[in-house]
Structures are given as C-alpha cells and as structure tokens.
Amino acid sequence: MIIVIKPHTPSDSVQRIIDEVAKLGYEPKPIHGAVQTVVAAIGDETTHQSLESLLTWPEVESVLRVQKRYKLASRETRDASTVHVAGHPIGTGQPFCLMAGPCSVESEDQLMTTARAVKAAGAVLLRGGAFKPRTSPYEFQGLGEPGLKLLAAARAETGLGIVTEVLAERDVDLVASYADLLQIGARNAQNFSLIKEAARSQKPILLKRGLSMKIEEWLLAAEYALSEGNPNVILCERGIRTFETYTRNTLDLAAVAIAKKESHLPVVVDPSQGCGRADLVTELCKAAVALAADGLLIEVHPCPAEAWSDGQQQVDLNAFSNLVREIQPFIQLVRP
Numbered sequence: 001m002i003i004v005i006k007p008h009t010p011s012d013s014v015q016r017i018i019d020e021v022a023k024l025g026y027e028p029k030p031i032h033g034a035v036q037t038v039v040a041a042i043g044d045e046t047t048h049q050s051l052e053s054l055l056t057w058p059e060v061e062s063v064l065r066v067q068k069r070y071k072l073a074s075r076e077t078r079d080a081s082t083v084h085v086a087g088h089p090i091g092t093g094q095p096f097c098l099m100a101g102p103c104s105v106e107s108e109d110q111l112m113t114t115a116r117a118v119k120a121a122g123a124v125l126l127r128g129g130a131f132k133p134r135t136s137p138y139e140f141q142g143l144g145e146p147g148l149k150l151l152a153a154a155r156a157e158t159g160l161g162i163v164t165e166v167l168a169e170r171d172v173d174l175v176a177s178y179a180d181l182l183q184i185g186a187r188n189a190q191n192f193s194l195i196k197e198a199a200r201s202q203k204p205i206l207l208k209r210g211l212s213m214k215i216e217e218w219l220l221a222a223e224y225a226l227s228e229g230n231p232n233v234i235l236c237e238r239g240i241r242t243f244e245t246y247t248r249n250t251l252d253l254a255a256v257a258i259a260k261k262e263s264h265l266p267v268v269v270d271p272s273q274g275c276g277r278a279d280l281v282t283e284l285c286k287a288a289v290a291l292a293a294d295g296l297l298i299e300v301h302p303c304p305a306e307a308w309s310d311g312q313q314q315v316d317l318n319a320f321s322n323l324v325r326e327i328q329p330f331i332q333l334v335r336p
C-alpha cells in the first residue's frame with residue numbers, strides 16, 4: 001500500500017506513521033520529497049491488516065492499494081479458466097455456450113416444449129427457475145422441488161444440462177442434487193453464506209451481478225466461492241439499476257469487457273433481465289458475442305404473454321431460433 005503524508009508534516013510525526021506501518025506488519029519504505037513524504041508499505045495486502053485505517057490520522061492524506069482485493073479471481077493469478085458444465089467447456093477459446101429456457105418452470109408441457117425447441121436451435125443448457133426471487137410475495141414463487149423434477153425429466157429426454165437458481169442456504173443440497181449449474185441470483189449476489197454453501201456443493205456456480213454491485217464487489221463475491229475450494233465459477237452480467245426507465249435494467253456491457261480483463265473466470269451475459277424487453281434481446285446478444293462473452297443466458301417461453309413471470313422479456317420459440325441464426329456470424333468472427 002502507499003501512504004501519502006500531508007505536505008509539511010513535521011518529521012517526528014512522519015516517523016510515528018512509519019513506525020505504525022511497521023507495527024501493522026508491513027515493511028515501510030519512505031520516500032522523502034521536498035514538501036511531502038510518501039511511504040511504500042511492502043507486504044501482502046490480502047493477508048495483512050488494511051492500512052486504510054491510517055486515514056484516521058490527521059497527517060495522512062491518502063492511502064492507496066496496490067494489490068487487487070481479489071486474489072483467486074484475478075487474471076494476475078492465472079490464464080483464462082474453463083468451467084465444465086454437464087460436459088460442456090465454457091470459457092475463452094471454448095465453443096460459445098447458449099443457455100436458454102423459461103424464466104420459471106411452470107408445467108411439464110411448458111418446460112418440455114421449450115426444452116425441445118431450444119435444443120433444436122442450438123442451446124446446450126436449459127435454464128428455468130424452480131425457486132423464484134420475486135419482488136412481491138404475492139407473485140408466483142416457483143414450483144419448488146416439483147419444478148426441479150421437471151427439469152431433471154427435461155434433461156433426461158433432451159440431454160440438455162440444467163441451470164437453476166438456489167435461493168436459500170437450506171435448499172443448496174436439494175437444488176444441487178438436480179442442477180448442473182447452480183445460479184446465484186442478483187438479489188443474493190452478496191449473500192456470502194449462501195455463496196459459500198453453494199460452493200461447498202462442488203457444483204459449478206453461475207454468479208449473477210447484483211442490482212447495484214460494483215465490478216470489484218462482484219469479483220469479491222466470486223472470490224468467496226473460489227476461496228471455498230470451488231474453482232468452477234462463471235460470472236453473469238444481468239444489468240444494473242440505473243435512472244433509465246426505457247429498460248428494466250441497464251445491461252452493463254463495459255462490465256463484461258472489464259470482468260474479462262480483470263478475471264480469468266468465464267463471463268456470460270443475461271440480456272433478458274439485462275433489459276427486460278424481448279424486442280431488444282437479439283441486439284444485445286450480438287453485442288455480448290462481439291465483446292467476447294463466453295455465453296448467453298436467455299429467457300425463452302412458448303407463449304410469453306401467458307408466462308407466470310417476466311413475460312415481457314421472454315422471446316418465443318420462433319424468435320429464439322431466429323436469434324441463434326442471427327448471432328452466428330458474430331460468433332464466427334469472434335471465435336473462428
């Protein structure tokens with residue numbers, strides 16, 4: 001860390017700061033300028049106490065971090081990683097991964113119809129929520145375990161892997177016994193005890209970005225799963241809350257590019273929650289592919305107008321197959 005001391009601080013006060021840096025476990029290397037002293041504090045910032053507390057000293061102007069707060073998620077630690085889900089490799093240099101299916105599992109007919117169609121169009125993973133995080137307690141909360149059973153039946157028939165959300169710590173074992181990829185939703189993206197419990201299941205984790213989460217916080221949430229000994233984490237950008245009202249959320253495409261630079265983890269994009277409008281999904285998918293996202297998570301419903309959740313943002317089966325066709329040239333360009 002770097003400690004910048006205010007100009008014209010008397011040398012005995014400067015020395016007190018240097019001594020404190022040493023006391024906190026860092027090797028202080030002071031650089032005395034004409035008016036100001038800067039102290040480089042050498043030590044592992046991820047294991048030592050943060051020196052930001054020195055800001056409480058009136059002589060300290062600023063304290064700057066040098067190391068990233070996330071160690072295991074950082075690109076500095078390793079080259080791009082690949083996460084295998086139901087036998088499909090996801091990550092840089094791997095085939096583009098299409099995950100699609102309804103927002104919520106509603107019925108056998110709805111799920112099977114969707115599963116067959118998304119498989120025929122080229123999806124390799126089937127999404128569908130059995131436990132739904134709804135803003136209102138009066139809205140459809142998901143079918144629970146019967147929904148998981150329908151997902152398992154869809155996998156048995158189509159061979160598609162299953163992506164589904166785990167909402168609560170107490171459900172991790174249950175959901176993990178059905179899922180190939182455990183989704184941690186935006187509302188739980190900083191529920192660290194849930195993330196740790198999900199990671200301990202050793203199932204791959206799809207970590208959505210929280211509604212108002214900074215990129216650093218998102219990567220630190222991933223760090224919780226990684227530090228639990230589960231290396232199989234996929235980041236999912238799904239839009240953040242902004243002042244804009246033409247879209248449900250603002251899909252933060254810069255965050256996709258930044259996450260790919262900052263982290264070795266695969267990054268996928270959910271354009272459905274990302275904008276909340278079916279008419280924009282195809283365009284956003286093209287943009288995500290062009291940005292070198294590693295996959296897409298798309299909401300697809302046989303009859304969006306009758307969907308029990310998120311109808312306005314789900315594309316129908318025909319639109320999905322057109323979408324897959326339209327993004328092909330972009331995939332060829334980015335992943336020849």
Ligand code: PEP
Pocket residue numbers: 103129133184185186187208238270273
């Ligand atoms: C979903 O995928 O249907 C969902 C609820 O996602 P998010 O947590 O991103 O809102």
Ligand code: MN
Pocket residue numbers: 103104273299309310
């Ligand atoms: Mn949804």
